[in-house]
Amino acid sequence: MSKENSKLQDLTAENLTRHVIKTCTSNVSNERTTELISGLIQHLHDYVREVQLKPGEWEAGWQYLTETGQFCTPDRQEMVLLSDVLGISALVDTINSAQARSSIATESSVLGPFHNDADVLENGASIGSEGVIGEPMLIHGTVKSTDGEPIQGATVDVWETNGNGFYDMQDPNRDGPDCRGIFRTDEQGRYYLLGVKSVDYNIPNEGPVGKLLKILDRNVTRPAHVHFQLRHPDYLDLTTALYSSESDHITTDPVFGVKTSLVKDFQKFDRLPEKVLGYDLRSSPLAQPESVAKNGIWSLEHDFVLLRK
Amino acid sequence: MSKENSKLQDLTAENLTRHVIKTCTSNVSNERTTELISGLIQHLHDYVREVQLKPGEWEAGWQYLTETGQFCTPDRQEMVLLSDVLGISALVDTINSAQARSSIATESSVLGPFHNDADVLENGASIGSEGVIGEPMLIHGTVKSTDGEPIQGATVDVWETNGNGFYDMQDPNRDGPDCRGIFRTDEQGRYYLLGVKSVDYNIPNEGPVGKLLKILDRNVTRPAHVHFQLRHPDYLDLTTALYSSESDHITTDPVFGVKTSLVKDFQKFDRLPEKVLGYDLRSSPLAQPESVAKNGIWSLEHDFVLLRK
Incomplete structure (x- = not known):
């Protein structure tokens, strides 16, 4: 293994979130961007851990968001409607x-x-x-x-x-x-x-x-x-x-x-x-x-x- | 005002989440559905409150998800890629x-x-x-x-x-x-x-x-x-x-x-x-x-x- 690999950290359910947030923010200078992306990752990850999201449920989730995006037209904003009903x-x-x-x-x-x-x-x-x-x-x-x-x-x-x-x-x-x-x-x-x-x-x-x-x-x-x-x-x-x-x-x-x-x-x-x-x-x-x-x-x-x- | 209206509860940043979760779950008998939707609403709302999401940021959010959904084709699953990079x-x-x-x-x-x-x-x-x-x-x-x-x-x-x-x-x-x-x-x-x-x-x-x-x-x-x-x-x-x-x-x-x-x-x-x-x-x-x-x-x-x- 190369020297680079010796630094490889194994990501677990516990340390992954911290690592992802660091990856998303370490090159960002805008404080608000850092705040928005960090909070989003923290809450989405906490949700996944809390409900112990299953692969089939995760798949249903991205399929649902894809379908919602694709349903939108200039005259129909289904993503806003989703935000509304939630x-x-x-x-x-x-x-x-x-x-x-x-x-x-x-x-x-x-x-x-x-x-x-x-x-x-x-x-x-x-x-x-x-x-x-x-x-x-x-x-x-x-x-x-x-x-x-x-x-x-x-x-x-x-x-x-x-x-x-x-x-x-x-x-x-x-x-x-x-x-x-x-x-x-x-x-x-x-x-x-x-x-x-x-x-x-x-x-x-x-x-x-x-x-x-x-x-x-x-x-x-x-x-x-x-x-x-x-x-x-x-x-x-x-x-x-x-x-x-x-x-x-x-x-x-x-x-x-x-x-x-x-x-x-x-x-x-x-x-x-x-x-x-x-x-x-x-x-x-x-x-x-x-x-x-x-x-x-x-x-x-x-x-x-x-x-x- | 009618009798019905006298029961109208004014929704605030504090009681809205509880009310939305109740609305989403009170007719649901499947326990897993209740768990998944309650947790999702709780975390999304907590996020909005925590970062004090601004209307322009909210708009950028639904526009981004719409765009991501619309970018998907049978050969390109951009929503999965988004899930991957987060x-x-x-x-x-x-x-x-x-x-x-x-x-x-x-x-x-x-x-x-x-x-x-x-x-x-x-x-x-x-x-x-x-x-x-x-x-x-x-x-x-x-x-x-x-x-x-x-x-x-x-x-x-x-x-x-x-x-x-x-x-x-x-x-x-x-x-x-x-x-x-x-x-x-x-x-x-x-x-x-x-x-x-x-x-x-x-x-x-x-x-x-x-x-x-x-x-x-x-x-x-x-x-x-x-x-x-x-x-x-x-x-x-x-x-x-x-x-x-x-x-x-x-x-x-x-x-x-x-x-x-x-x-x-x-x-x-x-x-x-x-x-x-x-x-x-x-x-x-x-x-x-x-x-x-x-x-x-x-x-x-x-x-x-x-x-x-």
């Missing part, structure tokens, strides 16, 4: 939420896998295309600072499913963006648009994540909700969602996104409520008095409170 | 190795991502096709029980790179199986074949795993080795490899497969050594006395010891 997305959201440490600011919620580019629209516009399925719902309110000052020029990115429970990208009958749009608050800090009354829907379950939830016999239905992402140069970004208090799934959300402060009563009116009479709703036929008198209209109202940077 | 494969191998608990049995080593179907060949055949690159090397020895009894009829599945450091599936100039074959031990427990002298080679590094190793500034060169997988109905399967003591990378294997007992001296002869004169080598032109006199021949000899079931 509560990792909610945990990352929670530990990073400055809002959670404020008693006034609107709390954050998970982004989910269905955010996408959308058109910038004028307040009062409808985010649903003509012939959109579902009941019309006004989505409106203000964006304010923690002092109660209205914030003008904040962008409010809104997205939700169609009334059939599909996001545009999931719906074979939709080509382009639908039920999503980006608005800008006016000088009173107001945003207002016509959306669709949210419905409970099943997270997509024909892929690897669906297979996992089936094995675990877990609920796949999310409570009805509307997603929001708010941005303004002077304030912290906020990704959140508002959930319908009516839903039977409010306490069993498969992606762990619901927080009490984000649960709202969706209200139905048979005429436009006084509050919204100042809104310019000319571009939304379903928000015209005649239509409302005939079909009624739902209202989801929320005043968002942002933290100053 | 030492997970070696750990799973080690904790499951019955051989490691015996002082006599041949130790196991990692399978690696390049095992594939191969033809069953007669002892004495060459696993390299005509025109194979590299120096001829006899790979031979016996398969025995821990009592020293020869084991007849054991299958010895052998695979290695070509002399250019590529497995057949990586080599654009190779279509079918090459430098791999399955042999069966004779009545004396012997296996013997003509292979190629193993060379150090770089693990494939043009994909996501290569990107990671580059960030970590890690060695990508594996020490020269030959893979073996041995099976016999009465004995425990053994997946292992033999490593060349000559290699400069014996202590820095990027996939952590080397064990002292698996490091062998590859020997060069200018005529067939006496030991092999009883072998039927008629089907391998490069093992004929004239060729050996001209080019020499390498020898890798190993007696494998299997554990009875």
Whole structure:
């Protein structure tokens, strides 16, 4: 044996982890990289030792991750969905939420896998295309600072499913963006648009994540909700969602996104409520008095409170 | 708020993990499934909390796993390679190795991502096709029980790179199986074949795993080795490899497969050594006395010891 070999250390279940971490970090100068990779190896190895992972289980694991990666398309992020159903997305959201440490600011919620580019629209516009399925719902309110000052020029990115429970990208009958749009608050800090009354829907379950939830016999239905992402140069970004208090799934959300402060009563009116009479709703036929008198209209109202940077 | 909502529990960094584990296991009757999923969630969540994972880091993580999954093809298992370079494969191998608990049995080593179907060949055949690159090397020895009894009829599945450091599936100039074959031990427990002298080679590094190793500034060169997988109905399967003591990378294997007992001296002869004169080598032109006199021949000899079931 050569001199080099005389230094060969036999790796055991006990010393392997230390050796792998050393190999991964000894040439790395970035401290955060060292911290992230060391912790990852330590926890993955601890897991393998703790459950005494069998070769067949290890194989099932890498096959599952491969399948999950291969299931992803530009319109379907199955790996994020996996992170969601394992509560990792909610945990990352929670530990990073400055809002959670404020008693006034609107709390954050998970982004989910269905955010996408959308058109910038004028307040009062409808985010649903003509012939959109579902009941019309006004989505409106203000964006304010923690002092109660209205914030003008904040962008409010809104997205939700169609009334059939599909996001545009999931719906074979939709080509382009639908039920999503980006608005800008006016000088009173107001945003207002016509959306669709949210419905409970099943997270997509024909892929690897669906297979996992089936094995675990877990609920796949999310409570009805509307997603929001708010941005303004002077304030912290906020990704959140508002959930319908009516839903039977409010306490069993498969992606762990619901927080009490984000649960709202969706209200139905048979005429436009006084509050919204100042809104310019000319571009939304379903928000015209005649239509409302005939079909009624739902209202989801929320005043968002942002933290100053 | 409905009655249901009054039960809504706000999830925090502290209680979320318990809630996710409960959600994942409360309908599961299989104890092993419960153990595997609970431990996985606990360790992933602990990791996120410990390193205080940032949203951008989380995003880089799911994007990396997606990319790794999408890089896989029937001929390239990048997810296994990722498991290999993080030492997970070696750990799973080690904790499951019955051989490691015996002082006599041949130790196991990692399978690696390049095992594939191969033809069953007669002892004495060459696993390299005509025109194979590299120096001829006899790979031979016996398969025995821990009592020293020869084991007849054991299958010895052998695979290695070509002399250019590529497995057949990586080599654009190779279509079918090459430098791999399955042999069966004779009545004396012997296996013997003509292979190629193993060379150090770089693990494939043009994909996501290569990107990671580059960030970590890690060695990508594996020490020269030959893979073996041995099976016999009465004995425990053994997946292992033999490593060349000559290699400069014996202590820095990027996939952590080397064990002292698996490091062998590859020997060069200018005529067939006496030991092999009883072998039927008629089907391998490069093992004929004239060729050996001209080019020499390498020898890798190993007696494998299997554990009875």
